[in-house]
Amino acid sequence: MQTLSVKLPERHYPIHIGPGLLARSDLLTPHIAGRQVMIVTNEAVAPHYLERLKAGLTDYTVAEVILPDGEATKTLASVERIWDALLAHGFNRRCTLIALGGGVIGDMTGFAAACYQRGVAFIQVPTTLLSQVDSSVGGKTGVNHPRGKNMIGAFWQPKVVINDTSVLATLPDRELSAGLAEVIKYGLIRDEAFLGWLESNMAGLRALDDEALTYAIRRSCEIKAEVVVLDETEQGIRAHLNLGHTFGHAIEAAMGYGNWLHGEAVGAGMVMAATLSHHFGDLDEQALHRVRDVIGQAGLPLHAPREMNSARFLELMRLDKKMLDERLRLVLLSALGQACINDDVDPATVIELIDNFPRA
Amino acid sequence: MQTLSVKLPERHYPIHIGPGLLARSDLLTPHIAGRQVMIVTNEAVAPHYLERLKAGLTDYTVAEVILPDGEATKTLASVERIWDALLAHGFNRRCTLIALGGGVIGDMTGFAAACYQRGVAFIQVPTTLLSQVDSSVGGKTGVNHPRGKNMIGAFWQPKVVINDTSVLATLPDRELSAGLAEVIKYGLIRDEAFLGWLESNMAGLRALDDEALTYAIRRSCEIKAEVVVLDETEQGIRAHLNLGHTFGHAIEAAMGYGNWLHGEAVGAGMVMAATLSHHFGDLDEQALHRVRDVIGQAGLPLHAPREMNSARFLELMRLDKKMLDERLRLVLLSALGQACINDDVDPATVIELIDNFPRA
Numbered sequence: 001m002q003t004l005s006v007k008l009p010e011r012h013y014p015i016h017i018g019p020g021l022l023a024r025s026d027l028l029t030p031h032i033a034g035r036q037v038m039i040v041t042n043e044a045v046a047p048h049y050l051e052r053l054k055a056g057l058t059d060y061t062v063a064e065v066i067l068p069d070g071e072a073t074k075t076l077a078s079v080e081r082i083w084d085a086l087l088a089h090g091f092n093r094r095c096t097l098i099a100l101g102g103g104v105i106g107d108m109t110g111f112a113a114a115c116y117q118r119g120v121a122f123i124q125v126p127t128t129l130l131s132q133v134d135s136s137v138g139g140k141t142g143v144n145h146p147r148g149k150n151m152i153g154a155f156w157q158p159k160v161v162i163n164d165t166s167v168l169a170t171l172p173d174r175e176l177s178a179g180l181a182e183v184i185k186y187g188l189i190r191d192e193a194f195l196g197w198l199e200s201n202m203a204g205l206r207a208l209d210d211e212a213l214t215y216a217i218r219r220s221c222e223i224k225a226e227v228v229v230l231d232e233t234e235q236g237i238r239a240h241l242n243l244g245h246t247f248g249h250a251i252e253a254a255m256g257y258g259n260w261l262h263g264e265a266v267g268a269g270m271v272m273a274a275t276l277s278h279h280f281g282d283l284d285e286q287a288l289h290r291v292r293d294v295i296g297q298a299g300l301p302l303h304a305p306r307e308m309n310s311a312r313f314l315e316l317m318r319l320d321k322k323m324l325d326e327r328l329r330l331v332l333l334s335a336l337g338q339a340c341i342n343d344d345v346d347p348a349t350v351i352e353l354i355d356n357f358p359r360a
Numbered sequence: 361m362q363t364l365s366v367k368l369p370e371r372h373y374p375i376h377i378g379p380g381l382l383a384r385s386d387l388l389t390p391h392i393a394g395r396q397v398m399i400v401t402n403e404a405v406a407p408h409y410l411e412r413l414k415a416g417l418t419d420y421t422v423a424e425v426i427l428p429d430g431e432a433t434k435t436l437a438s439v440e441r442i443w444d445a446l447l448a449h450g451f452n453r454r455c456t457l458i459a460l461g462g463g464v465i466g467d468m469t470g471f472a473a474a475c476y477q478r479g480v481a482f483i484q485v486p487t488t489l490l491s492q493v494d495s496s497v498g499g500k501t502g503v504n505h506p507r508g509k510n511m512i513g514a515f516w517q518p519k520v521v522i523n524d525t526s527v528l529a530t531l532p533d534r535e536l537s538a539g540l541a542e543v544i545k546y547g548l549i550r551d552e553a554f555l556g557w558l559e560s561n562m563a564g565l566r567a568l569d570d571e572a573l574t575y576a577i578r579r580s581c582e583i584k585a586e587v588v589v590l591d592e593t594e595q596g597i598r599a600h601l602n603l604g605h606t607f608g609h610a611i612e613a614a615m616g617y618g619n620w621l622h623g624e625a626v627g628a629g630m631v632m633a634a635t636l637s638h639h640f641g642d643l644d645e646q647a648l649h650r651v652r653d654v655i656g657q658a659g660l661p662l663h664a665p666r667e668m669n670s671a672r673f674l675e676l677m678r679l680d681k682k683m684l685d686e687r688l689r690l691v692l693l694s695a696l697g698q699a700c701i702n703d704d705v706d707p708a709t710v711i712e713l714i715d716n717f718p719r720a
Contacts (some may be wrong), residue, residue, distance in 0.1 A: 076440065087507040115475070118502060118513045142478060147447040153478045154514060 002218050006137055006225050012136060015136050017217050019210040020078050021164040022049060022125070025056025031159035033121040034094030037062045040109040041080055041100040044069040045127050053100055053125065061091045067105070071257050074144045076152060077101050082112040093117040096159075099196045102128035103338035107153070110141030114156035125258040128171055129179025129213075130263055132163040133186070133220035138228050163221075165213040173206075177299035178263025180205060181244075183216050184294055185270060186223040186349050189240045192337030194219050195294065202297040240339035243331045244269030250316035254308050260301075268301030276353055277333040280342070287336050303358040362578050366497055368586050374520050375496050377577050379570040381524035382485070385416025391519035393481040394454030397422045400442055400469040401460040404429040405487050408530050413460055413485065422713060423449045427465070431617050434464045434504045443473040453477040456519075462488035462502040463495050467513070472500030474516035477712035479691055484521040487541025488531055489573075492523040493546070493580035494716060498588050523581075525573040533566075538623025540565060541604075543576050544654055545630060546583040549600045552697030554579050555654065600699035603691045604629030614668050615640035620661075627660030636713055637693040640702070647696050663718040670714035674707060 001018030018028050037060045040086075040322065041050055045064050054062055065085045067073050086095065097120060099109035101194045106124055112121035142153015180202075187195030198205075204212035224241065232236040247269030251260050274291040277283045283291070296302050304313075317328065328350055329343035361378030365687050397420045401410055410508055414422055425445045427433050446455065457480060459469035471480035486492045501712075502513015518576050528536065540562075547555030557575075558565075564572035584601065591598040607629030611620050634651040637643045643651070656662050677688065688710055689703035 080436065082511055083505065087505055087511060115512050115514055116513055117511060118500065140478065145443065145447055151447060151477060152443055152475050154475055157476055
């Protein structure tokens with residue numbers, strides 16, 4: 001097991017990473033306020049891991065909410081189900097909520113905790129690679145609104161994060177690859193040595209080698225924590241975390257959320273960003289080849305959807321809230337392991353890139 | 361006009377108090393982030409004051425949500441109407457919400473601001489005496505749930521509070537008196553000199569003398585700010601702000617919210633708490649008489665509802681979340697201008713008090 005401490009202005013919290021941690025209630029109980037615990041999970045995760053988690057909590061009053069799986073569940077109505085259950089069980093302001101699931105469960109449970117009796121304790125037990133590397137740090141919680149993703153939410157920090165690499169055994173391969181897209185992103189934006197390590201260890205990661213997973217998750221969380229601390233107000237380098245995401249969001253929006261997984265769209269989006277960086281002379285041919293290669297090795301797409309022409313891409317990219325009006329604002333690479341922001345990209349250049357980009 | 365600065369850990373915000381401030385857009389605009397302003401108000405307040413407020417905001421994109429009046433409106437569904445309107449108008453994370461109304465509007469608007477795109481700017485323009493002295497300080501926002509009041513919410517601080525004494529001209533007399541209950545409370549718990557000032561100036565306050573109102577609101581906000589700063593975690597003396605409230609909440613719950621106004625129930629509750637303090641030997645006969653007299657002068661009830669016997673009181677007081685299990689925990693007075701907490705009150709003593717307390 002490895003432990004990383006995330007430093008907040010007022011306190012620190014630990015992220016524990018390693019195999020078999022779900023059974024380690026000694027990691028959990030020091031962070032449980034009061035005697036009342038509400039576990040929030042979903043129908044895909046509960047059959048595998050709910051009882052294992054509950055087994056360590058026999059000293060507490062434990063209740064649970066089991067929601068449907070999927071992004072369509074990430075609504076205010078689901079969070080109301082959590083609040084209803086908390087009140088039906090008479091849970092007070094010293095209760096603790098545990099999120100057992102992927103990013104959707106983590107985001108909703110964190111938001112429910114942030115607003116129940118004006119804020120109660122919250123613990124993350126992420127069960128997908130994506131949520132282990134992405135939701136462990138940053139404190140973003142919330143739900144979608146029919147008019148936009150993540151429009152309603154709060155910043156709310158967990159007391160502890162338990163990243164059990166063993167639970168990834170039940171994760172579908174496609175979702176493992178999608179999580180690897182974000183892992184690769186951390187190497188690309190900030191750590192060329194980590195990118196090199198990923199190139200050497202991709203097979204082990206995809207074979208669920210615990211040691212490799214533990215290191216990859218730890219380094220990803222470390223890099224995210226560095227970036228978030230450097231830029232708490234989200235004005236500057238935190239934007240680097242969006243490498244590939246403006247292209248990726250366009251793909252997700254065009255294809256329908258869930259048809260292309262978030263990580264798959266980001267994977268293709270990072271290849272597009274790297275290609276543009278090559279066009280601007282910041283990445284040489286060999287570096288671009290390394291980006292394509294590591295993303296391909298992770299099992300991610302190196303093409304854009306056949307259905308999307310450059311006009312459709314541009315239209316959806318302009319809707320992205322991170323973009324300015326006339327020129328395009330994109331996160332690119334100034335080198336491998338070093339992201340930069342170009343807020344003056346000529347749309348014609350992007351159109352040319354997309355027109356020449358491979359299709360499935 | 362008087363201005364009070366409320367000191368938060370990370371920043372200060374001003375409370376402006378005086379007549380005619382609604383027309384003073386120069387007090388408002390320095391605190392408006394961005395160019396998009398959403399005014400949230402209700403059907404009772406809008407006809408009187410909405411246009412006056414909007415007249416000073418011609419340089420901004422202004423939208424409005426007008427909700428029904430009353431505590432029954434204080435639901436998550438109402439807050440969703442605010443979020444829907446914000447998104448329908450394309451408001452971004454640099455928008456500003458203005459609450460124009462009483463405590464219900466302030467609590468809901470603050471909560472809507474706390475959670476819209478994970479937090480946007482918020483300005484309080486309270487239009488009742490109660491909300492001017494109570495909601496200006498403390499940052500509590502939220503809504504009711506069918507199973508309990510204020511169960512869903514957040515701490516979210518305003519950028520500025522505009523307490524215009526002129527708007528109290530359209531406030532019904534009963535609501536003015538209800539607001540005075542909280543003003544008297546601040547004298548009773550922390551400032552005997554202010555209590556004496558209230559005894560001398562009650563007629564002027566009820567006649568809406570602007571100078572008297574400005575001073576009373578200012579001193580109330582000051583005292584609340586002192587108490588909140590001394591006890592940010594709500595473990596100790598912040599409980600003093602609940603003088604009369606445990607009895608009062610029982611009256612409100614038994615009689616149906618709105619039949620007894622909150623301030624009316626708190627007024628009677630403070631007389632009960634003072635009577636108990638007299639029983640324990642902390643207030644002499646003359647001091648108890650002064651408490652009864654000033655509350656009566658404010659136009660507040662000095663009796664309990666005929667319908668409530670001591671058993672009903674005790675049953676409802678035990679439900680109050682601020683109480684411990686066996687013995688009763690009550691805020692009492694150790695002297696005029698000095699509150700104390702007694703967490704070992706014998707229920708038999710309370711029963712005797714209630715049995716002998718005057719009924720309407």
